[in-house]
Amino acid sequence: MLEIKGLTVDLEEEEKTILKGVDLTVEAGKVHAIMGPNGSGKSTLSYVLAGRDGYEVTGGTAELDGEDILDMEPEERAAEGLFLAFQYPVEIPGVGNMTFLRTALNAQRKARGEEEMSAKEFLQVIREKAKTLKIDADMLKRPVNVGFSGGEKKRNEILQMALLEPKMCILDETDSGLDVDAMKLVSDGVNALRDAGRGFLVITHYQRLLDHIKPDVVHIMSDGRMVKTGGPELALEVEQNGYADILSEVA
Amino acid sequence: MALPEKKQEATKARLSVARMPESGGWLKRARENAMERVRQMGLPDRRDEYWKYTRPESLVRPSASPAKVFEDPSDPPMFHAFERLKIVFTDGVFDEDASDDLALSGVKIERLSPASFTDIHWARDLYGVLEARGQDPVQRPLAALNTALANDGVFIRVTGKPSKPVNLIYNHKSETSDGILHHVIKLDPGTELTVLENGPAAARFNKVMEVDVADGASFHHVRTMGRDHERRAVTHIFSRLGTESVFKSFTLTANGVLTRNECVLELTGDDAVAHVAGACVGDGDFHHDDTVFVTHDAGNCESRQVFKKVLRNGATGVFQGKILVKPEAQKTDGYQISQSLLLDDDSQFLAKPELEIYADDVACSHGSTSGAIDEEGLFYLRARGVPKDTATDLMTLAFLAEAVEEIEDEDLRAEIVERLDAWLGRRRD
Numbered sequence: 001m002l003e004i005k006g007l008t009v010d011l012e013e014e015e016k017t018i019l020k021g022v023d024l025t026v027e028a029g030k031v032h033a034i035m036g037p038n039g040s041g042k043s044t045l046s047y048v049l050a051g052r053d054g055y056e057v058t059g060g061t062a063e064l065d066g067e068d069i070l071d072m073e074p075e076e077r078a079a080e081g082l083f084l085a086f087q088y089p090v091e092i093p094g095v096g097n098m099t100f101l102r103t104a105l106n107a108q109r110k111a112r113g114e115e116e117m118s119a120k121e122f123l124q125v126i127r128e129k130a131k132t133l134k135i136d137a138d139m140l141k142r143p144v145n146v147g148f149s150g151g152e153k154k155r156n157e158i159l160q161m162a163l164l165e166p167k168m169c170i171l172d173e174t175d176s177g178l179d180v181d182a183m184k185l186v187s188d189g190v191n192a193l194r195d196a197g198r199g200f201l202v203i204t205h206y207q208r209l210l211d212h213i214k215p216d217v218v219h220i221m222s223d224g225r226m227v228k229t230g231g232p233e234l235a236l237e238v239e240q241n242g243y244a245d246i247l248s249e250v251a
Numbered sequence: 252m253a254l255p256e257k258k259q260e261a262t263k264a265r266l267s268v269a270r271m272p273e274s275g276g277w278l279k280r281a282r283e284n285a286m287e288r289v290r291q292m293g294l295p296d297r298r299d300e301y302w303k304y305t306r307p308e309s310l311v312r313p314s315a316s317p318a319k320v321f322e323d324p325s326d327p328p329m330f331h332a333f334e335r336l337k338i339v340f341t342d343g344v345f346d347e348d349a350s351d352d353l354a355l356s357g358v359k360i361e362r363l364s365p366a367s368f369t370d371i372h373w374a375r376d377l378y379g380v381l382e383a384r385g386q387d388p389v390q391r392p393l394a395a396l397n398t399a400l401a402n403d404g405v406f407i408r409v410t411g412k413p414s415k416p417v418n419l420i421y422n423h424k425s426e427t428s429d430g431i432l433h434h435v436i437k438l439d440p441g442t443e444l445t446v447l448e449n450g451p452a453a454a455r456f457n458k459v460m461e462v463d464v465a466d467g468a469s470f471h472h473v474r475t476m477g478r479d480h481e482r483r484a485v486t487h488i489f490s491r492l493g494t495e496s497v498f499k500s501f502t503l504t505a506n507g508v509l510t511r512n513e514c515v516l517e518l519t520g521d522d523a524v525a526h527v528a529g530a531c532v533g534d535g536d537f538h539h540d541d542t543v544f545v546t547h548d549a550g551n552c553e554s555r556q557v558f559k560k561v562l563r564n565g566a567t568g569v570f571q572g573k574i575l576v577k578p579e580a581q582k583t584d585g586y587q588i589s590q591s592l593l594l595d596d597d598s599q600f601l602a603k604p605e606l607e608i609y610a611d612d613v614a615c616s617h618g619s620t621s622g623a624i625d626e627e628g629l630f631y632l633r634a635r636g637v638p639k640d641t642a643t644d645l646m647t648l649a650f651l652a653e654a655v656e657e658i659e660d661e662d663l664r665a666e667i668v669e670r671l672d673a674w675l676g677r678r679r680d
Contacts, residue, residue, distance in 0.1 A: 050634050053626070078636035090631035094649025100632070103645065108636035143649075144631075160635060 001199040002026040002049075002168050007060035008224075009048050018044045020224035021060065024201075026168065031200040033210055035235060036221035037243045042203045043087060045221075046172040050084040051077050064168055078104075079111035081167030085157040085174050092144040097156070100144045101126060105163055129162045133189050150177035151185075158189040169193070170201045175209035187212030207239035220246055258293040261311055265294055265396070268313045272402050278367030281379040285398035288383065292392040301389055304569040304601045305511055305540040310393060310485045315429040315455030318481035318508075326673070329449035329475050330666060335418040336360075338405060342423060343430020343453050345403050349422070357411030358444065363404040363433065374406040374435045381461040381489035385515040388575075389544065394487040394513070397459040401433030407446075409438040409468070416445035416471075421452030423479065428453035434460045438468035440493070445471040445660070451479040451507070458486040466493040466520055472500040473663050476510060478674060480535070483509040494520030494549070501658045503667055504531040504539055505674050511540040518545070518552040518580075528557040528657035530667075532647075532674055533566030533598070540569035541589075547580035547610075556587040559654040561647050561675075563594035573605040576613050583608075585615035592650045593623055594643070644675040 002025070009019035018041045026032045036042050048055050049062060051074035062070050069077050092100070106116040117125070130140060133155045145153050154174055161169055171190070175183055190213050194200070202213055210218075210232065218234040219226045222243070227250045228234065238246065254262070266289070271282050295307040309316055338360070339349035345362055353360040366372055379398040385391060407417065419434070430453030438444055442465075452458070464470045476484065484507060492498050504510055516525045531539050545554045560568035570589040591600030602619040624646055632642035648671060655671070658664040 052630050052634075073639065074630060074633035075636050075638050075642075078634055084634055086631065086634075090625075090627045092625075092628045092631065092646065092649065094652045095632075095645050099645070100635070100637075103641065104632070104635035104637050107638060107641060111636065111638075164635065 001028045002062070002064055002201065004062045005060055007048070007062055008058045009044060010056045010058055012054050012056050018055075018224055019048065022225055024219065024226060026199040026201055028199050029196040030216045031194065031202060031213060032217045032219065033202045033204060033215035033235060034219045034221050035204060035238055040221045041224045042221055043172055046084055046170050046203060049082065049170060050074060075107065076111070078164070079108045083161055083164060083166035083169045085161060085169065085171045087172040087176060089145050089153040089157055091146045093146050095144050097140050097142055097144050098126070101160065101163060104160070108164060126163060130159055132192070133159050133162070134185060135159055151179065151182035154178055154182065154186050155189070158186055162189060162193060167197065168199045168201070170203070172203045173205065174202070175204055175206060183209065183212060207235045210235045222247055254293040255298070258296050261296060262289065262293045264313050265311055269400050271400060272364065274364055275367035276370065277372065277375045278363075278378065282399045285379050285382070285395045288386065288395040289392055289399060292386070292390045292395065294392050294396065301542070301571070304571070304603070305509070305538060307393070309483055309509060310455070310457070310511070315427055315453070316483065317426045318423070318454035318479070318483070319426060320423055321451070321477070321479035321481070323478065326478075329477070329670070330418055330447050333447070333662070333666070334415040335447060336415060337418050337420055339420045339422060340403060340430070340432060340452065342425045342428035343402060343432055343456065346422065355413050355415070355417070357409065357413035357442070358417065359408045359410065360417070361406045363401065363406060366406050373408060373437060377435045377437060377461050377463055378433070381463065381491055382459060382487070384491070384517065385487070385489045391487060391513060391515070393457060393485050394459050394489070397431055397433055397457045397487070401431045401459070404433040404435070407434070407436045407444070409436070409442040409444045412443045416447050418447040418449070421448070421450035421456070423451040423453055423482065426454055429455045431457045433458070436460065436462045436470070438462070438464050438470055440465040441467040443469045445473070448472070448474040449477065451477055451482040452484065454482060456482065456484040456486070458484070460486075460488045462488065462490040462498070464490060464492045464496040464498055467495050468493070469497040470499070471659060473658055473667070474500070474502045475667070475670065476502065476504045476507060478505045480506050480508070482507045485511045487513045487515065489515045491517045491519055492523040492525055495522045496520060497523070498525045499657065499659060500527045501654070501667070502529045503671065504529065506532075506534060506537050507539070508536060509538045511542065513542045514544070516545045516554070518547050518549055518554065521549045521551050523549065523552045525552070526555040526557070526657055528555070528654045529559070530651040530654040530671065531558070531560040531568060532671065533560065533562045533568060535564045535566060537566040538569070539567070540571070543572040545574050545585070547574070547576045547583045547585065549580055551582040552580065553584040554586070555657070556589070557654045557657055558589040559651045560591045560600060561594065561650065562591055562598035562600060565597040567598065568600045570602045570604070570619070572603070572617075573607065574615055574617070576608040576610050576615065578609040580610050581612045583610060583613040583615065585613065587617040589619045590650070591621045592647060593621060644672070647675055648672060
């Protein structure tokens with residue numbers, strides 16, 4: 001599904017290399033987790049894959065179902081089925097959440113040559129999905145993320161994911177700022193989307209999210225590359241011993 | 252004091268081709284008085300402080316610069332779905348065939364020139380009178396020129412609460428037309444009127460609207476100045492507000508080479524409310540100037556000025572807004588905000604907010620900002636599959652929303668939003 005080979009990335013503004021040859025393959029139906037200390041390049045990887053400005057790809061490839069995504073505009077990547085759940089969802093004053101969701105859904109459908117969803121059908125779909133994430137009508141009416149609590153913002157991310165039904169979901173520290181109940185709600189939302197045709201890349205600092213969203217593969221990232229890959233037990237090892245042991249082991 | 256030589260020359264050149272339309276006794280005198288004001292003030296030039304950011308030459312010179320007639324069949328006529336009384340002017344001349352019968356319960360509508368032959372007419376106390384009051388402390392010679400030369404216009408006397416708005420429609424058909432219109436509106440105590448205005452009017456357009464809002468009356472005004480790329484316009488609204496009266500005016504402007512809209516409001520009765528707002532979308536060779544002067548001369552009044560401009564491809568936006576609070580105007584609540592969204596480095600916004608306060612118990616605030624589109628927000632929308640142009644338009648509409656929300660009527664607000672949405676989508680190449 002997602003195949004990254006030798007990806008190297010510099011910051012555009014300063015002469016600094018953040019990703020130093022990332023290799024990663026996420027298969028359909030699997031959940032991969034990336035853990036790693038601060039500054040290891042986890043969030044940069046998610047932004048580069050989503051197409052954010054400010055980064056320069058200096059080498060390597062990233063393909064989604066065999067299509068090179070690095071030359072695509074962010075909206076093209078989204079239409080191809082890539083989704084990034086933001087660590088810090090952006091507030092957009094003045095743009096209603098419903099307008100935003102419908103515009104996004106129909107833009108993707110249009111880009112894929114599919115028929116746009118009618119206002120009526122959309123309303124039914126969004127109400128149903130919002131209900132399972134405990135998002136009330138008021139949150140749907142308000143401007144995008146404006147005045148939302150940390151937990152509400154993350155639930156809104158998962159609502160978008162549920163609505164847009166992407167092939168490849170990247171979750172960037174979705175657990176940050178969540179209390180235990182909210183984490184359970186968000187995880188349930190993610191788990192409901194797990195199926196054989198969809199891949200997940202879950203970026204997190206902590207094992208606790210992985211108690212809820214059980215990964216198939218765990219990668220440890222450090223200094224711009226994957227340094228160790230293993231099963232779910234690797235996450236537990238990090239939880240118990242920290243990163244120091246693993247990093248000294250691979251150094 | 253003698254006028255500078257260049258100003259004298261320019262004024263003389265303009266007046267040498269001016270013809271005062273034939274009119275009845277009181278109107279003739281009002282015109283002559285206005286002409287005298289023009290001679291004394293001289294017409295504006297670029298050395299005038301009040302015209303520092305907008306060059307008035309093309310509005311002053313003897314004839315209008317040609318402007319191509321702009322037609323876009325995909326644009327439905329503005330306000331077409333609304334019940335309204337249509338009064339149509341084509342190139343600044345009343346168009347009887349295109350207009351509705353000027354009969355509406357609760358208002359009396361007359362054309363300017365026939366009305367002037369009635370010896371005693373209510374408009375006599377207002378025509379050129381509010382304009383003349385508005386010449387102090389800042390001179391507005393193009394408004395006086397209008398009073399002197401206006402070739403058409405309507406007098407609207409409001410005696411009740413008419414069931415539908417009056418829609419003044421300005422068509423542009425001749426590439427060289429130089430339209431000068433002057434309307435006078437008088438709202439009797441406790442009455443209500445909504446006036447809609449739309450259309451480019453002429454290659455060059457000079458319009459004055461004098462509005463007398465008596466105690467407890469409400470005047471609502473929604474105006475659109477369309478996408479015609481080449482037109483030029485200078486307009487003035489002069490309004491006097493009585494006790495507990497309401498004045499609310501909103502203008503949507505898109506393109507036009509040059510637009511200067513002045514709004515001069517005088518709050519003369521306690522507890523009056525005056526809101527003036529504008530949303531403006533400028534794309535390319537476009538210069539748009541909102542100049543507002545609000546005088547608080549009574550207690551406990553509220554005034555709001557809300558102006559938002561979106562500028563791209565080298566467009567220029569200007570805002571000159573002033574709140575003057577006289578010594579008696581205690582408990583004044585004055586607010587003024589002007590903001591621009593600059594979509595590229597070539598566009599510019601020039602703002603001059605002013606407060607002048609002589610009362611000690613007032614709450615006045617003002618702010619002015621200029622900024623680019625929020626890149627974080629833009630990326631967020633795009634990451635969800637919204638194409639860049641659509642995302643930009645969504646955020647632009649959101650930026651303009653505060654001004655559009657000043658329109659009280661929900662249906663009119665929806666009409667403006669729909670039109671803005673469509674206009675934003677059509678970029679100039």
